[in-house]
Structures are given as structure tokens and as C-alpha cells.
Amino acid sequence: MVRKSFYITTPIYYPSDKLHIGHAYTTVAADTIARYKRLKGFDTRFLTGSDEHGQKIQRTAKERGMEPKEYVDRIVAGFKELWKALEVSYDDFIRTTEDRHKEVVQEIFVNLYEQGDIYKSEYEGWYCTPCETFWTERQAEGKVCPDCGRPVELVKEESYFFKMSKYADRLLKHIEDNPAFIQPVSRRNEMVNFIKQGLEDLCVSRTTFDWGIKVPFDSKHVIYVWIDALTNYYSALTGGQPDNSLVNKYWPADVHLMAKDIVRFHTIIWPIILMASGIELPKKVVAHGWLLLEGGKMSKSKGNVIDPLVLIDKYGVNAIRYYLLRELPFGADGYYSEEALVQRINSDLANDLGNLVSRSVAMVEKYFAGAVQSPDEYDDIDRDLIKTAGAVVEEYEQLMETYELSNALVAVWRFISRANKYIDETFPWLLAKDENKRARLGTVLYNLMESIRVITIMVAPFMPTLPPRIWEQTGLKNAADDVKTWESLQEWGRFPSGAAVSKGAALFPRIDVEKVLSEEAESTAVLKQEAGEQEAGEQEADKQEEYVSFEDFAKIDLRLAEVLRAERVEKTDKLLKLEVALGDRQRTIVAGIAKHYSPEELIGKKILIVANLKPAKLRGILSEGMILAASEGDSLGIVTVDPDKEIPSGSKAK
Ligand code: MSP
Secondary structure, X not given: OOOOEEEEEEEEEOOOOOOOHHHHXXXXXXXXXXXXXXXOOOEXXXXXXXXXXXHHHHHHHHXXXXXXXXXXXXXXXXXXXXXXXXXXXXXXXXXXXXXXXXXXXXXXXXXXXXXXXXXXXXXXXXXXXXXXXXXXXXXXXXXEOOOOOOEOEEEEEEEEEEOOHHHHHHHHHHHHHOOOOEEOHHHHHHHHHHHHOOOOOEEOEEOOOOOOOEEOOEEEEEEOHHHHHHOHHHHHHHOOOOOOHHHHHHOOOOEEEEEHHHHHHHHHHHHHHHHHHOOOOOXXXXXXXXXXEOOEEOOHHHOOOOOHHHHHHHHOHHHHHHHHHHHOOOOOOEEXXXXXXXXXXXXXXXXXXXXXXXXXXXXXXXXXXXXXXXXXXXXXXXXXXXXXXXXXXXXHHHHHHOOOHHHHHXXXXXXXXXXXXXXXXXXXXXXXXXXXXXXXXXXXXXXXHHHHHHHHHHHOOXXXXXXXXXXXXXXXXXXXXXXXXXXXXHOOOOOOOOOEOOOOOOOOOOOOHHHHXXXXXXXXXXXXXXXXXXXXXXXXXXXXXXXXXXXXXXXXOEEEEEEEEEEEOOOOOOOEEEEEEEOOEEEEEEEOOOOOOOHHHHOOOEEEEEOOOOOEEEOOEEEOOEEOEEXXXXXXXXXXOOOOOOOOOOOEOO
């Protein structure tokens, strides 16, 4: 049987400098999609690369006393190191300085010229060198680049032009006939409006610099950036190939993935180049949002770029990948903060996923000497767990197919919470006390191991080095591959009983948030100073005192907790020690409410707590949260939720 193919690409990045976490985001997202498609059995090809020509690179290299090629070689080696550290499984890396690429770009250019779609004329326009973009008089109002705000220069030169206008109607029809071509729909609408305003012919050659691919029949011209860059997606399949097998298998591309900044080039210029050349158009262009920092867009000149290698070193590749892909909802912008990253590691990875694995494995070790039992009869609680697994797998698949990676993770975490709750509902520690309940205990633990198997397969595309560690602990390291496949998710119960678990190190050790915050504050101060922004930063801080942003509010993890036990703390008349349930987890909280409540009247109450307050020791007891109360003078009342509503403990308050 011929396997279905899938071809996905990232933008080819400029090697003008090191890449930052924003570039890492796109590449990791593409890698996750590629891994998911491979998991589903697709013959997948994943392309990334570098866009190495242009005036900016030529200038930068000169400033550093290097030849352009020597300069880009170094930077591109850094790209490859970063992709390795991020576990990016590209199948091909294309550099626009390679012969295989140049030959295809020249061929396309010559063909377009010969058929009259490229013609020679004179260009006058406002040029932004850092962005390598020409602007019209109107666009470059105030003689600054509308994109980056830097000064533009008036340039007049002989150039070749590409007749974009000739293809505008055909392109519009294509976009209208293929609603999925540009995603998300907001970008599609933007592009349609843009085309409807009329397309100008595009300047496609330059004579003011020579670091580029030469126009074969007019060697004082180099082919200007977008025809060169965009063609990479096609040249990677055709250039220097012994036959047509790659292009036959993988073209048209299934997805070009990128951020919204370059959608216009990919949905207007690129399709027109292809149409005019008689080549099929890619199936989809998908644009995600920006990963922003508090001060706005990341940029080297602002001194606010985040180096992904530093983060990988500190937190590990799986945590970084998870954070990036969880944080940015599909198509929308999101803010990067190290604090939010640590919160995700502590709550989603350490608490939810890590604890599920460690608790389950520990119980199999303790109650069955490490051997996973065969399941006995299932009861209603089991059936509910199994039903949730099935629903989540289905939802995950749908969301992955539409590249809604963050929502796919939300779905998986719904199942992780369900599995954690299953432990609390089935009370394995009580079953273990009753000899007659051995079979039931075996079934409960089997279902947990099976849940972990299902979860591991779904998180694998996101966190590629995690599964081997989980398989090791759950005893599936040497199990047949068919219990780790996509197909095996379609049926509950593929975990091979008899597997021998073995508890290992915590998958995600908890991180001290306070420590990270003080380190982050220090390094931000240094960065700000370097960029001469200290003063602005202080003013900003003053302004922010009056309001908290929604992001700041969202950092406080308010949860509904149920009081399980309460007692007075010895030798004080103010403090009560409470044991509360937060869904499947339990916490100890020491609260100064003993003068207002007796321990008995608190038991069973559902209260609101700040769940992510830094733990503190009070009278030698570690208090892991704070309860919310309102007080005036001598009266104090704790905050509770509407008792008429059935809201489970652990629910988030907002
Ligand atoms: N060389 C061109 C692309 C040519 S593709 C035929 C280019 N290069 S770039 O180095 O500037 O990369 C731009 C891309 O990097 C964005 O489209 C996006 O994929 C990624 N990102 C760069 N910064 C980013 C964020 N802050 N947030 C999200 N994506 C980011 O443009």
C-alpha cells in the first residue's frame, strides 16, 4: 500500500544573527506536527533552512570583517545546533547559497522572463535595508519603515519586474474556492482585502549589491529576495535530484507554517510565482501569532531577546517545548515570561503528569511487587475513565489535524486530571488493606498504567524525549512497538499485563519560583540597562502600580478547595492547620482564623485558596497556600462559593 505523504515547512530564517525563542516557537510547532503525522503513519517530510542572501547580510558580514559566506556558515551552524538541542527532526535543511537551490531559482526566473511575465524597467522606491523591503511613498510616511520604524532610503535603479497584477483575479478565485488555503480566517480576510485593493508589479532584481543569485542573462542583477527565498520550498525537492521522485511524492506542500509577518509573501507572491510557472499551489498557509515579551516584540536592538539554549539548559527541552506550544493559542499572540514557564512546569508537568506517573508506579511497586496485573471486571468508574480516554483521543486528533496544538494539549491534560481523580475515587490505599479486594486493586492500577500509556503516546510529538523515560518506569521499554502506536489508542487495554514497573527519578522536579523570579529580575535589569531603558522601565513600573494587568492577575492560581481536616496549632490561639483537597491533590494550609472558626465548622466547607503562593513554614508546619477571607475590624469571614452549585474542588476561580 502506498503511504500518504505529508510535506511541512518552516520559514527559512535569516542568518543575520542567532535565533531567539520566537523562531524556536515556529520550528518546534512544525516539528510537533511532523512527528504527529509520522505517528499517524504518513510518509512525512519536514523542511527548514536559512535565507542567506541580501544586502543586510552582506553589510553585517563586512562590519565583522568577514566574507558573507564565511559569516553565514557560522550562524547557520548555530541554527543547526539549536534545532538539535530542541529535538527538531527536520528531514532536510536548505540553504539558499546551495547550488541545488540556485539552479531552480534561476530556471524559474528565466522561464518567467521568457514568457513575458518578468520585464525590465526602472524602480524608484523607499527601501528599508534591515527589513529588505521596498515601500511606496505613501507607505513610508515620514521616511520611516512602517514595519520597524527605522529610516528608509530613496532608491532608483534599473530592475526587473514581475507582473503580479496579471494574476490577481486568478489568485482571488483560488482563495475563494479553497477556504482552507489561508488559516486562520482572520489572515485570510486580510489577504483578500489586500488583493482587492489591486496588486502592483513586484521588483524582483537589484543592482546595488551582489550577494545573491545572479540573473543568468544579465549578470549585473541579482534576484531579489522573495523569488529567491520562497522558491526554497520547491527547490528542496527538485534541485540537484537524480529524478522526480521527491517532487512527485511531496509536492504540493501540505503546510507552510510561519508567523503572521510573512503571510502576505506566502499567500500572494508565492502562489503567483507558482501559477505563472505552471506549478501546483501549496495546500495551506498557516500563520500563528507573535510570542511577545512585556516590552513588546522581541528584538536584538531592544535588548530583549530570549535565548532558547539558555532555557533548555536550565529546564530541559521537553519543558520548553511544552511551554511554548501550550502558551500560544492557535493564531493568537501570547506573552513569554519565565515565571509563567516555571508555573507550567510545576503545575502541568510536575504536579499533574509527573505525579500521575510516580503515584501509579509507586502503588504497583508497593502492592504488587512491581508487576502490572491483568484487569478484572470493569465498574462504572472504570467505564467513565475509559470513555474519557476515547473522547480525548478523538478530540486530540481533530485539534492536531487543524494545528490547534495548544488546545490539543488542553485535551490531553483533561484526561490527565481525570486519571488523577480516578485515584481519589477508587481509594487504592484502602483496597490494599482488604485481602478480598486484590483483584479490584489490580484492575485500578492496570487502568492507571493504561491511562499513562495513552497519555504518553499523545504527548510524544510535543515532548519527544519524554516517552522513553516513561516507558522505562512503566515497564514498557522493551515492549513490542505496537503498544506505542497511534492505532493502539483506538482500543483500551493494550497495556501488556505482567510488565514490571520500576520507579525512577521524578520526570519533572518542582522548581523554586521565587528563586527564578529574583534571578529573572536581575537579568532583566541588566538587559534593560544595556539597552538604556532603565528609566523607561521605572516609569512603567510606577504606572503599573494603579492597575494589575490581566496577565498579572492570571498568575495567581485561585482554586476551590474542600476542607478535609482541621485542627488547632499547638501553643497558639490564632492558627488552624487545615488539610484541604484540590481535586486529586491534598495540601496543608496554616491559617490565622482560629478566633473566628472552630475546626469542626470548617470541615466539608468549600473555600477559595491561592494555590501558588510560595510555601512558608509557620510554627514548624509547611503551609502550602493561603485561604481567602474578608475582614473588617474584629470580624472575619472566609470566602466560599455558592453552595447550591456542584463545583468540584480543584476548580480554578477567575
Ligand atoms: N527569511 C524570511 C522568511 C523567508 S521564508 C521563504 C524571514 N526570516 S526571519 O528570520 O525574520 O523569520 C521570520 C519568522 O520567524 C516568522 O515568520 C516566525 O515564523 C518566526 N518568528 C520570529 N520571531 C517570532 C516571534 N516573536 N514570535 C513568533 N514567531 C516568530 O522572515
